[in-house]
Amino acid sequence: xxxxxxxxxxxxxxxxxxxxxxxxxxxxxxxxxxxxxxxxxxxxxxxxxxxxxxxxxxxxxxxxxxxxxxxxxxxxxxxxxxxxxxxxxxxxxxxxxxxxxxxxxxxxxxxxxx
Amino acid sequence: xxxxxxxxxxxxxxxxxxxxxxxxxxxxxxxxxxxxxxxxxxxxxxxxxxxxxxxxxxxxxxxxxxxxxxxxxxxxxxxxxxxxxxxxxxxxxxxxxxxxxxxxxxxxxxxxx
Numbered sequence: 001x002x003x004x005x006x007x008x009x010x011x012x013x014x015x016x017x018x019x020x021x022x023x024x025x026x027x028x029x030x031x032x033x034x035x036x037x038x039x040x041x042x043x044x045x046x047x048x049x050x051x052x053x054x055x056x057x058x059x060x061x062x063x064x065x066x067x068x069x070x071x072x073x074x075x076x077x078x079x080x081x082x083x084x085x086x087x088x089x090x091x092x093x094x095x096x097x098x099x100x101x102x103x104x105x106x107x108x109x110x111x112x113x114x
Numbered sequence: 115x116x117x118x119x120x121x122x123x124x125x126x127x128x129x130x131x132x133x134x135x136x137x138x139x140x141x142x143x144x145x146x147x148x149x150x151x152x153x154x155x156x157x158x159x160x161x162x163x164x165x166x167x168x169x170x171x172x173x174x175x176x177x178x179x180x181x182x183x184x185x186x187x188x189x190x191x192x193x194x195x196x197x198x199x200x201x202x203x204x205x206x207x208x209x210x211x212x213x214x215x216x217x218x219x220x221x222x223x224x225x226x227x
Contacts, residue, residue, distance in 0.1 A: 034215070038155075043204065044218040088155055100212055101147060101159035101170050109155075 004093050006105035013081050013112050021076040021108050023091030031093050033074040034102065035065055038088040047089075050074065061085070086112045117141050118219035120205050126225045127195055135190045135222045137205030143217075144210045145169075146188035148180060151202040151221070160203075163188055164211045195226045 007022040025031060035047040048059025055067040065076045074091060088109050092102040118139045127133050139146065147170075148160040161180040162170035168180070177193045188205060205219040 036218075043220045044157075044206075046215060046217070049215055090157065100145075100208075101162050101172075102149075102157075102206075102216060103159075104157040107155045107157075 004091055004103050004105040006091050006108050008108045011108055011110045015083055015112055015114055016080050019078040019081050021089055023074045023105055024072050025093045027095050031095055033067060034092040035076050036090045036092060081112045083112050083114055086110060118205055118207055118217050120219040120222050122222060124223050128227055129195055129197060131195050132193045133195060135203055137188045137219055139186055139207040141207055143207040144185055145208045147206040148190050149204045151204060197226050200224055200226045
């Protein structure tokens with residue numbers, strides 16, 4: 001079965017620190033990749049997506065992610081986090097043979113301290 | 115001017131009751147989804163409809179029945195509610211069946227007592 005793994009379940013950073021959240025998926029074919037963010041008490045918002053083309057994608061709020069096909073990875077990065085980035089981050093993959101539903105990782109809870 | 119809306123936002127009910135959650139999208143999308151987020155924040159697909167037709171029906175108890183009266187609406191009806199049904203239910207929509215970018219509603223927090 002296809003799966004999405006997020007390696008860090010809880011991350012605590014100080015403001016201005018750099019962020020990298022790992023995401024790996026297990027599927028050998030073509031995939032679409034996403035990062036979603038869920039701020040406390042809110043719904044999921046799309047941070048960025050990768051369908052094809054340049055493997056380095058830029059999203060909203062200064063986030064970027066790099067798709068490395070050989071590693072089946074799609075890690076999320078931000079050079080300098082802010083307190084307002086405190087949220088739950090979900091990596092997701094949608095795969096043609098799963099009806100294009102999103103398969104989510106278990107999420108990473110990020111706490112940014114002032 | 116909410117893109118994907120859900121009602122109610124909170125639902126507290128007793129075991130054994132039947133309840134419905136409504137979802138509407140005004141984005142003109144063809145495909146709609148229901149996801150369940152458990153207490154550990156794990157999100158899992160339940161159902162997907164494309165142009166009112168069911169295309170995904172994951173391993174979900176048949177007490178859960180989705181209904182799509184038109185492509186802008188996807189409602190979720192739950193019969194004989196159980197404690198384990200307590201979760202946050204998210205509706206989402208996407209432009210088409212094969213376009214994976216999904217837009218989520220605000221969620222409905224269901225608490226079964």
